[in-house]
Amino acid sequence: MPHQVDEGLATTLKKVASTLKAASIPFALGGSFAVWAHGGHSSDHDVDFLLREQDKEQALAELAKAGFRTEQPPEDWLVKVYDQDRMVDLIYRPVETPVTDETLHDTEQISVEAIYMPVLSATQLMIHKLLSYSQHYCDFATGLPVARSLREQIDWDRVRRETRKSPYAEAFLILLDRLDVVPLPDGQGALAAQ
Structure with a gap:
């Protein structure tokens, strides 16, 4: 480890x-x-x-x-x-x-x-991390090391599905795309960039 x-x-x-x-x-x-x-x-x-x-x-x-x-x-x-x-x-x-x-x-x-x-699971850990972000607590610096170090173990489609109601999770996933950590599915990255 x-x-x-x-x-x-x-x-x-x-x-x-x-x-x-x-x-x-x-x-x-x-x-x-x-x-x-x-x-x-x-x-x-x-x-x-x-x-x-x-x-x-x-x-x-x-x-x-x-x-x-x-x-x-x-x-x-x-x-x-x-x-x-x-x-x-x-x-x-x-x-x-x-x-x-x-x-x-x-x-x-x-x-x-x-x-x-x-x-x-790494996927559930990422879901919990993203759903913990709110207007009172939204420190993406806590999620970036997790996303970077576990990205191959995470089912990102499931993460997007289970966090889709959270604007904070959506913003984090756009950030991961922009930083070339985890790309958004085809078409979504272009929509976010507009």
């Missing part, structure tokens, strides 16, 4: 994954560590796991038994656990969409720090 990661966070990631696996709680690695697991580059390094909302209480209980401090923040889309001062987000509704069995099947089994675990 090409980029260095924080060893403490990597250890915490392994502890969370092994605890969830031992408890048979379905999950997927997401966020920047998932990008890294696919061999890509991400501009931030935090630990995110996706799980179904119905599994969050069991996950918190199992992680508390394993020595993690747990927190239910006011946000209604995630819970948090701490390994000393290292935080892990357990996300059950990313980008306003519930995590389902289908979400958790859109993964690849990858050895991450010597533990095989389900890692969100």
